[in-house]
Amino acid sequence: MSDMADLAELRRVFDGHWGWVRDEAREALRRPEFGLAGTLGLDEHRQHVWEQLQQLAKVGHSRLGFPTRYGGAGDTGASVVSFEMLGYGDLSLMVKSGVQWGLFGGAIQALGTERHHAEYLPAVMSLELPGCFAMTETGHGSDVQHLLTTATYDPGTREFVVETPVEAARKDYIGGAARDARLAVVFAQLMTNTETHGVHAFLVPIRDDHGNPCSGVRIEDCGGKAGLTGVDNGRLWFDRVRIPRENLLDRYGQVAEDGTYSSPIENAGRRFFTMLGTLVRGRISVGGGAGSATQTALSIAIRYGEVRRQFSAPGQDREVVLLDYLAHQRALLPALAKTYALRFAQEGLVRTLDELQPGDGVPPHSVKKDADVEQRELEARAAGLKAIATWHASATIQACREACGGAGYLTENRLPQLRADTDVFTTFEGDNRVLLQLVAKGLLTGYRDEVGDLDAFGMARFYADQVWELVAERTSARNLLGRFGESDLRDREWQLALFEDREKHVLEGLAKRLRKAGEPGADPFAVFNDAQDHVLRLARVHVERILLEAFSAAVEGCEDDGVRALLDRVCSLFALSTIEADLAWFLGHGRLTPGRAKRVTGEVNALCQEVRPDALLLVDGFGIPEDWLDAPIAQGAEAARQAEALG
C-alpha cells in the first residue's frame, strides 16, 4: 500500500493535534535562510546560527509559547511542537532557540511575575535581549538543589550580591554564555539575614551593550564539543556582582526591602521542586527534538537500504537490496516502530503539558484539586520519555550510520552530525539515569505531594516505612494475565496486559526490597544502591507501557482500514521486539514458556518481513520535506550509481 490517500492519513495520525504547526514549519523552514550550515568552523557556525535565530524570531517561531498580552500566541503545545520541527534541521539552531525562548524566556515566564513579564518578554521574543539559563555548575549538574552559587541580600543597598564561592560553583556548559547572552537567569542559594532559603532564580546582566563582560563577571568559552558546534556554551564566575532586589524572579519566593523572606510554599525543598516543575517544558522539548533527528536518520538509512545492493542470492542475476536481508531489517525496522511509538507518546505528553501549563494563564495547578498530583505525574512522564527517547535517538542514529557503511561515515550524508549533535541529549536537561530514578520515585510514592519535602534521610525513612503499603494498595489482587492463556502474540489486549503486569510486578518487587532500609542495623544508602538496577528497570518498563498504550490508541484513531492495519503491524513489531529485548524477565518470571518465547522471536522476524514493503511509506509518513533530507545517499544520486552497477 502506498497511494497518496494512505500517505495523507498516515501523516494525519503521525502529526496529531498540532499538525498545523508542523505544516507551517515545513513551509517556513524550507526557506534558504534555514538551510543546513554544511561544514563550518566554530566561529562561523555560531554566527550562522545566530543569524538564523534572528530569522526565527521574525517568522514568529519565538512567540508561540508566550502570553498574548505581551505579544505572544499563548499556545504552549504549539511552542513545543515548533521546537520539535527544528529538530529536522541544524540541531544547533534547535538548541539555541531552546535556550533563548524555552529556558531563558521560559524561566522568566514561569518563575517571574507580572513586572518581569512586562519588562523582559517582548525583548526576549524579538531577540533584542539574548539570554542564557545558568543553572548547572561544574560540581552540581544532577543535584541542582545543592548548587553552591550564592545570592545574598544586602538590605543597605536593596541589592543581591551574587557570588561564586568556590571553583566547583562556576556555572558550566551554559548555552549562550560564551558569545551571545546579555542577561542570565542565574540559579543561586538565596540568603537573607544569614538565613538560607534554597535555590532561586535571579536576573544577572553578564554583558553590556558592546558585548563586553559586566563588572565582576568572568566568562570562559567551553570550546569544542562533540557536536552542536553552533551553540556557544560557556562558563561563568561571579565576583560579588550586585543586582537590584527586583531581579529576583519572585513568583515562588519574595524578599521584602528589609530582607524579610516570604513564600507561598514553606518547605525549601518542596519549593525548589515546584519551581523546577514549571520548567518541565524543556525536558519535553528535548524528547521531541530527539525524535525528529531519529526520524531524519531513519529516512536516510531506509532510503539507502532500498537502493543499495550487495551479494547475489543463489540463482539470481541482480544483487540483493540491503533491506531484503533480515539482519538489515532487524537493525532498522524495530527502531522505526519504536520511533512511531515515541511520537505518539510525545503527542500525549504535549497535550497534558498544554492543559496544565497553558501559555496564556496561571497554571491551574495552584487552584485545581489534585493538580499537584497531575503535575508530578507530568514531570515523571516527561523525565521518563526524555530518557528513553534520547537513548533511542543515540542507538537508532548509530544503527543507521552503520547500516550505511562507509557512506554513513561521511559528513555529506548527515548521519555523523545527527549522531554527534544528539549525543548530549542523554545527559543534558537531566542525566537519563537520574531521570529514570525520578520516574521510579513517582511510581513508588504514587506522586504524593509530601514527598517533595523530604531530604535524603527522610526519603530513606519513607521507603522503609510507607512504600510497601502504598504500592501494595495500588497493585494488589489483580491477575492481569489469567484470562489470556496462549493467545495470539499479536493480540493487542494481551500485549497491553503483559506490559502492565510486568510493571506491577517490578514495582512490587522493588517496594519489598526498599522496605529493608527500615530493618534494624540496615544502611539505607546500601539498600537503595543495591536496588538501583531494579529502580532503572521499573522506570523503563513503565515508559514501555506508556509507549504501547499511546501507540495502541493511535492505531484505534486511524480512519482508514489499510493504514490502521499497517500501523497495527508496526505496533505489534514495537510490542514484540520490546518483549524480545526483555525476554529473560518474561521467562524467568513465568510469563512466557520457553516455546512461546521462541515464537516471539519468530514473530518479530515475520513482522519485519511484513512491514518491510511499507518501510518507505512509513518514513514518508514523517513528512520531512525533501530539502531537509539533504544527503546524497537519501536522494537520487546513490540510486543512479547503484542502478548502473549490475544493469
Added chain:
Amino acid sequence: MSDMADLAELRRVFDGHWGWVRDEAREALRRPEFGLAGTLGLDEHRQHVWEQLQQLAKVGHSRLGFPTRYGGAGDTGASVVSFEMLGYGDLSLMVKSGVQWGLFGGAIQALGTERHHAEYLPAVMSLELPGCFAMTETGHGSDVQHLLTTATYDPGTREFVVETPVEAARKDYIGGAARDARLAVVFAQLMTNTETHGVHAFLVPIRDDHGNPCSGVRIEDCGGKAGLTGVDNGRLWFDRVRIPRENLLDRYGQVAEDGTYSSPIENAGRRFFTMLGTLVRGRISVGGGAGSATQTALSIAIRYGEVRRQFSAPGQDREVVLLDYLAHQRALLPALAKTYALRFAQEGLVRTLDELQPGDGVPPHSVKKDADVEQRELEARAAGLKAIATWHASATIQACREACGGAGYLTENRLPQLRADTDVFTTFEGDNRVLLQLVAKGLLTGYRDEVGDLDAFGMARFYADQVWELVAERTSARNLLGRFGESDLRDREWQLALFEDREKHVLEGLAKRLRKAGEPGADPFAVFNDAQDHVLRLARVHVERILLEAFSAAVEGCEDDGVRALLDRVCSLFALSTIEADLAWFLGHGRLTPGRAKRVTGEVNALCQEVRPDALLLVDGFGIPEDWLDAPIAQGAEAARQAEALG
C-alpha cells in the same frame, strides 16, 4: 591491593609477549612530536598527521613488519602491537600509518614477488613512496569479489589498461587518495584475451612527483567525516590508464607477455580468498587499535568516577563518589572486564598470525599440512574478534562519555574524538555483520578448504547437503554440563563448559535450519536469510567462548596470588555479565533455572562491588602514559574542583 609490585605483575600479564614493543612505544610516543593535535581544521590536521607519519618512519615503527633483507625487522607480531600502541594517541595517525605500512606496504609484501619487494619496500618504509590501498568501490564494499574496475591486458604494448567502467566502480573512501598517495594498489578484475580471471592487485601511479594526478586518473576528496579528520580519504576514477605488465602483483596469478594467464590456484574464487587471507593483518590491527581507544576512554571515565561526587547519602556529610553507585559500576565495570578479555584474546590472535605469517619468510601455509585450515581459522577468528572488539569500543566509549556527563561532551576531555574516530571501525576492514557471517561459515564448514571454490549457489547446495553431517560429526554425544549441577557461579570450569555448550547447541540448531535449503521447492536464499539472526548469534557466542578461554588462560598465567585473585574476579565479572546479557537463551534452553538466573544478576552486582576498589589499579594496568591521558577530568584539575565543593 595496589602496591607497585601488583601493578608491575598486572602490566606484565596485560602486555603479553610483545611487552618490549609496548614499552618502546610508550617511550617513543611520549615525545612532543607525537602529541595530540588538538582541534585542527581538516587541512591542518592532515598536514599535522603527515608530519607525524614521517617521524614514525624515522623512529623505525614502519620497519617492524617488513623482511630484514629489505631493511625491515621481520617481526609481524611486533608490527601489529606497535600499531595497537598508536591507538592511545591520535587515531588519525594510527589509521594513516595502517594505510601506508599495513595495507599499501602489506599488499606489496603479501601479493607481490621478489622484484616488487626489492623495488618498492624500502621507499614504502621510509615514506619516500606514499601509497594507498584502492579496493573498496562505491558499489562494492563488502562483496569485493565482485568489484567492477577492470585491468585488461594489451599484449601489443605489454601493458594493463585500468578502467572504471561505471560510476559505481569508482574507488571510494580510499585513505591517502585525497592528498598524499603517489602509488595505489588497485584491485581490479584481471582480463586477458577476453577472459576474466577474477580480482587481482595492480600498482597504479596516481600522482606525479609534483603531487598532480597522473594522466587518466581523476581524484576527488571525500571531504568531512565523523572523525579521523587527519586521514585524507578520497575517490579514484581510471580512464584507460596504462601500466606496465610488471605492475601486476603476481604472487597468486601471472600474465605472460603474450597474455597467457597462470596461477598456482586454479579456482578464481578460491584464489581471491587466498589473496584476501594474506591481508588478514589489517583486520587484526583494527581490533587491537579499537582496544587501545577503549582503554583510554575507560581510564578517563574511571578516574573521573573516582573524584566526581553527586547527591548525599542519608546521614552522610560528603556527597557520594559516582563510582560508588551501582548503576555507575554497572555502566563501566563489566565493560572494563570485557576490555581485559579482548586484550588477552588479541594477544593470542597476534601470536597465531606471527606463526602463520612470519615477517621474514614465505608463509608456511603453502607448505605445511593443515596449514590451510589453520589459516582459515585465523581469518575467521580475526573477523570475529574485529567485530566484537569494535562494537565493544563504540559501546564502551559511549558509556564512558555518558558517565562523564556534560564534561564528557567537551572536546578537551577527548571522549568525543575517541568516539567519532573509532566509529568507522565497525564497518571498515569488513562490515561487522558481514564478518560475523564469515565466522559462522567457518564454524559450519569446519574451515574446509573446498568451500572457498563455491559461489552463492554452490554454498546453498553445500549447506543443504553436507552441513548437518559435518556439524553433527563434530558436536555429537557430548553432554558438557551434566557433571556440574548447581555449582558455584564463579566456578571457571562451569563457566567454560556453559559457553562451549551454548556454542555447540547454537551451531547444531543452525545446521538443522540450513539443511532446509535442500528440501524440495525450498528457496535457498529465503532459508539462509530467515536464519540470519541465528548466524550472527553463532558467531557472537563463538567469540565469547574464545574471550573466556583467553581470559581464563591469562588468569592461570599470573605469577602473583593477589593479582591472580583480582583477575579471577574480573574474569568472572566478564563471564557472568556475558551470561546475563544472554539470559533469555540460557533460560529458554533450560541451561539455567529461573532461580539460578536471578542469582547471576545478583552475582554481577556483587562482583561490581568487589572489583570497584581495584578499578583504578585495573586501568593503571593498561600502562597508558600520563601524557596520553590528556583530559582535564582525568587529571588533577577536576579532583581539585571537586575536593573544594563540599570540603
